Amino acid sequence: xxxxxxxxxxxxxxxxELAARVGVSRKTINTxxxxxxxxxxxxxxxxxxxxxxxxxxxxxxxP
Amino acid sequence: MHDxxxxxxxxxxxxxxxxxxxxxxxxxxAGQSAYFASSPATRDSHARMGAWIILVFLIMMLLATGGFLxxxxxxxxxxxxxxxxxxxxxxxxxxxxxxxxTALAVYIESIFDPLTLNEGLHIIVTLGVGAALISFAMRERxxxxxx
Numbered sequence: 169x170x171x172x173x174x175x176x177x178x179x180x181x182x183x184x185e186l187a188a189r190v191g192v193s194r195k196t197i198n199t200x201x202x203x204x205x206x207x208x209x210x211x212x213x214x215x216x217x218x219x220x221x222x223x224x225x226x227x228x229x230x231p
Numbered sequence: 232m233h234d235x236x237x238x239x240x241x242x243x244x245x246x247x248x249x250x251x252x253x254x255x256x257x258x259x260x261a262g263q264s265a266y267f268a269s270s271p272a273t274r275d276s277h278a279r280m281g282a283w284i285i286l287v288f289l290i291m292m293l294l295a296t297g298g299f300l301x302x303x304x305x306x307x308x309x310x311x312x313x314x315x316x317x318x319x320x321x322x323x324x325x326x327x328x329x330x331x332x333t334a335l336a337v338y339i340e341s342i343f344d345p346l347t348l349n350e351g352l353h354i355i356v357t358l359g360v361g362a363a364l365i366s367f368a369m370r371e372r373x374x375x376x377x378x
Contacts, residue, residue, distance in 0.1 A: 184242070188233045192312040194242045195374050202377050205314050 170227045173201045175219045190214040233305055241309035248298055248310065249371035255293075256365040259286060263357045275349055283353070290360050294323060294367060318370040326363025333358045 176186050176197075183197040190197075192211065199205035200215075207215065207227075216223045266274060266283070297311040297319055311319075337351045346354075 182235075184235050184238045187238045187309075188235045191233050191308070193245060193309045193314070194238055195245060196312050196314045199314055199374055199377055204374070204377055205317075208313060211313055 169203070169230050170200065172197070172215065172219075172226060175221060175226060176201075179219060186215075186218065189218045233309060237303075237305045237309060240303075241306045244298075244306060245310055245315070245371065246375050249368050249375060252293065252364055252368035253372065255290070256361055256368055259290065259357075259364065260361050262286075263353075263361075266353070280349075283357075287356055287360055290364050294319065294326070294360075294363055314374055315371065318374065319367055322363045322367035322370060325366045326359050329362040330355055330359030 176183070179186075181189075183194045183201070187194045187197045190211065191214070196205065196207075196211075200207050200211075212223050212227055216226045219226065263283075266279065297315055298307070333355045337346065337354055340346065341351065
């Protein structure tokens with residue numbers, strides 16, 4: 169589970185802007201937001217850093 | 232950090248890539264159907280076999296690199312990011328399994344109805360490479376449609 173869309177919206181960024189900041193395609197941001205694709209630890213850290221959050225705030229596992 | 236323009240360009244190229252790969256897979260399978268429908272006497276001409284080998288090699292290069300023909304390092308990196316690499320690996324794995332299963336099927340078939348080495352290899356390689364290509368194209372198309 170993740171709150172990527174909410175965090176991105178809060179920053180006022182488009183998917184393409186966030187994608188450019190972390191160096192991935194818009195498709196990757198879109199599939200992560202829609203919970204179709206689980207990102208690697210490296211990408212999760214990059215996303216959290218770009219959004220000014222910790223990885224645990226951005227991603228979590230449903231009990 | 233990449234430029235937003237690069238991301239948009241990679242998005243456009245990625246959609247185009249999945250469409251091109253899908254059409255290429257259909258053309259490839261259609262070509263091989265015509266090959267097997269033709270008479271064995273004319274089937275194995277050097278020109279036909281050469282064209283098939285070149286096409287197989289081209290598809291393998293496309294599957295190995297995700298599109299070595301795309302220009303611009305930034306866009307190429309974005310086109311081959313995490314999701315595309317994962318889709319490519321899954322497609323290569325599928326291609327491997329299709330190749331093995333087809334090889335077993337050809338082996339069993341040859342017990343009852345002998346095939347030439349050329350025919351057997353042609354079937355195995357065509358199905359293995361074609362399955363990997365169509366799988367990658369469909370995975371990418373699906374990923375682009377989400378959202």
